[in-house]
Amino acid sequence: MTRLLLVDDHPVVRAGYQRLLELDGAYRVVAQAGTVDEALDLHREHQPELTITDLGLPGPGGMELLRHLLERDAGARVLVFSMHEGEAMVRRTFAMGARGYVSKSSAPEELLDAVACVMAGRRYLCGALPAHWLQPTPSNDLDGLQSLSDREFEVFRLLAQGLTPADCAGTLHLSPKTVSNLQTQIRDKLGLASAAAMAHLALRRGLIDAQFSS
Structure with missing residues (x-):
């Protein structure tokens, strides 16, 4: 069984x-x-x-x-x-x-x-x-999201939901400095300049609910 x-x-x-x-x-x-x-x-x-x-x-x-x-x-x-x-x-x-x-x-x-x-x-x-x-993600698909590491992907989702870097650090048991560095890497990889832009991308790709983008 x-x-x-x-x-x-x-x-x-x-x-x-x-x-x-x-x-x-x-x-x-x-x-x-x-x-x-x-x-x-x-x-x-x-x-x-x-x-x-x-x-x-x-x-x-x-x-x-x-x-x-x-x-x-x-x-x-x-x-x-x-x-x-x-x-x-x-x-x-x-x-x-x-x-x-x-x-x-x-x-x-x-x-x-x-x-x-x-x-x-x-x-x-x-x-x-x-x-x-x-099947594997095409290299030109999903707005660059496939370029994120697993850790970066989860930090991206939390930031897109409106959590602050400090909130993310507490949730994921990371240091605030680590999350700050990850946030910079995420924005550079995705070409996003703001938390609002992150939220819009995450919403468009079905990674967060609409309630988080308001």
Whole structure:
């Protein structure tokens, strides 16, 4: 029986996932987490065969969880189950090492298909999203976002949401100087001169919700 870790900041949502997955008979949820820190601790304790995570977690967020898990164990299997359907976000998660991506707007059965596919050693992208997003990003695509490192990408998203560099430093457990340097590198790579420009690009590429750009 495949052992799973569920990560979502809504307990009711996690309970629904657990019922859906365990009714299949092939899966057992060994732990649930609502934050990145909880997920990392529980992953270390239970060593699940697959982690299913949302991206919109409080604090550092699901992409930081993905990064930390794969730094700790390059063979860790992570399936993203998220409301975000933007191309840049989907491509970035696969580039970081996610094995699958399912939109929360998908039918429940698609999550089961995704888990089965990932456990069989294949990558999975839900049918609602274009299949070619599984392929490497063209070098001239996505406004230069592919040029950002994983750390720069996450700082970019947080700044685009309106966090200050100091807020980003606290959220990501970095020094303010490091975040300031990253902010400069991001602006240079993307050719953006202001936080507003960052927010507009992030909104256009589906990396943040409209509420953050107002």
